[in-house]
């Protein structure tokens with residue numbers, strides 16, 4: 331087995347960043363049009379028909395290169411519609427994690443590659459759920475799998491599935507009774523045993539298409555199990571997926587922050603004060619905008635730094651310590667990226683004032699959606715506790731701060 335332990339998927343087209351960037355422009359223009367018409371049919375048709383959903387297959391050997399492209403794409407989508415960008419993020423993070431997971435185990439590697447090939451061949455979009463449900467106990471999992479003669483039977487309910495009506499394949503985390511966590515992948519539309527239910531948030535983030543999902547004694551064949559059960563590598567795969575998720579979530583919300591700065595710039599350049607000078611020439615305004623730009627760039631740097639750390643993980647389980655390091659950096663990047671994005675949009679809204687909420691101004695939508703940045707995937711208390719616990723070990727923080 332080579333150090334990177336990866337076999338390129340049979341269907342991966344060679345990476346072509348310039349072609350991807352052209353397609354990003356077309357897809358973002360289609361999203362702008364969809365936001366005006368409130369019809370996403372053409373946006374999803376275009377997205378599915380080009381190479382962007384399948385970049386992960388072309389970058390199986392280069393997680394950092396793939397991260398840079400995903401950052402750029404999600405940042406652009408997030409500048410138009412954070413909720414839609416979140417739906418696309420879910421496809422990209424799951425597909426990227428499966429495509430770049432550098433595991434040495436030959437059987438898991440074969441299953442992983444077969445899944446990537448299937449996604450590319452059938453041009454599938456991937457939705458996911460971690461099976462969390464909102465009950466009176468934090469962390470409750472709402473679904474269970476039981477082994478039987480046909481493979482597995484899956485039952486139960488999950489609160490969150492974004493991209494739920496556009497997704498073709500559902501990658502979901504559940505527990506196999508008597509064994510432990512497991513990751514399955516199954517076709518999700520037109521399956522009477524998978525009920526895609528109501529919006530989880532009846533009036534917020536509608537364009538993320540986040541719905542509750544119920545499994546009615548679903549039969550899952552043995553080959554739909556990607557990892558888990560008696561397999562030791564599930565913890566590594568879940569952790570690797572989480573790093574991808576925590577990197578790509580701030581990417582899209584920082585796109586919303588960049589748009590907010592741009593909206594403030596346009597307003598300040600186009601509006602004159604009572605003494606007839608453009609607001610952009612006021613010293614105080616320059617300082618206010620400068621502060622936002624510095625905070626935005628600092629948060630982007632934290633995300634990029636974590637993206638580079640992910641690329642250092644070349645062979646698992648050998649590089650488990652590097653994965654842990656990447657996970658710490660990604661959760662800090664997500665934390666700081668989400669807070670910064672929310673603070674920048676709030677500050678920009680205060681600069682423009684109430685006109686943000688008139689005439690379909692972009693800051694109205696950004697204001698309503700930016701608050702979701704901090705809410706997941708990891709909740710802030712979990713990130714803060716981990717950082718605090720590490721800092722309070724019996725060694726000087728000066729020796730362990732990086």
Ligand SMILES: Cc1cc2nc3c(=O)[nH]c(=O)nc-3n(C[C@H](O)[C@H](O)[C@H](O)COP(=O)(O)OP(=O)(O)OC[C@H]3O[C@@H](n4cnc5c(N)ncnc54)[C@H](O)[C@@H]3O)c2cc1C
Nearest residue numbers: 458459460462468469490491492535540705706707709711
């Ligand atoms: C818009 C949106 C789309 C999503 N899409 C998907 C999706 O497609 N698939 C999917 O699987 N998931 C999805 N999620 C869920 C996401 O991955 C997280 O599971 C979710 O955001 C966690 O938030 P919660 O409020 O449900 O957490 P809960 O666990 O219910 O936590 C609620 C609150 O309890 C406190 N708390 C929780 N845990 C701790 C702790 N350990 N210590 C101290 N306090 C704690 C915190 O104050 C926290 O805010 C989505 C979430 C959002 C917001």
